[in-house]
Amino acid sequence: MAEKKQTKEKKKVSLKKETEERVPLEKETEEKKETKKEVCEDRDCPIHGKLKARGRIFEGIVTRKFPKRIAIEFERSVYIRKYERFLKNKTRIHARLPKCMEDDINIGDLIQVQECRPLSKIIHHVVIKKIKGGGK
Numbered sequence: 001m002a003e004k005k006q007t008k009e010k011k012k013v014s015l016k017k018e019t020e021e022r023v024p025l026e027k028e029t030e031e032k033k034e035t036k037k038e039v040c041e042d043r044d045c046p047i048h049g050k051l052k053a054r055g056r057i058f059e060g061i062v063t064r065k066f067p068k069r070i071a072i073e074f075e076r077s078v079y080i081r082k083y084e085r086f087l088k089n090k091t092r093i094h095a096r097l098p099k100c101m102e103d104d105i106n107i108g109d110l111i112q113v114q115e116c117r118p119l120s121k122i123i124h125h126v127v128i129k130k131i132k133g134g135g136k
């Protein structure tokens, strides 16, 4: 009796394995297709490309948007000794906008930007991430 039970259990296990194997394989192939479409081919992307982001990090609000490039602005205060007061100053930085973030980032968003190698005369920063969306 004991032997018969064992054989039955074995059969059940083998059946289960077959069904389990078939289902996840189909899912994996579907996921692979989806990821292939989303992969960004931008060479100057800090996540998918070869561009290395290093150096100082700044946070600012996007003021202008161009193809492959955005301009951010942020305020900083400078102390003036003669008047013992702070002066508000605005800094504007042009940053490379990778292809994978093109749709995600719009004017008015608060984003983070990091220094990289000079990509052009005015661009030496890359967009790293979006911190907060804009009002509209």
Ligand SMILES: [Zn+2]
Residues within 6 Å of the ligand: 040, 042, 045, 046, 047, 048, 049, 098, 099, 100, 101
């Ligand atoms: Zn990318």
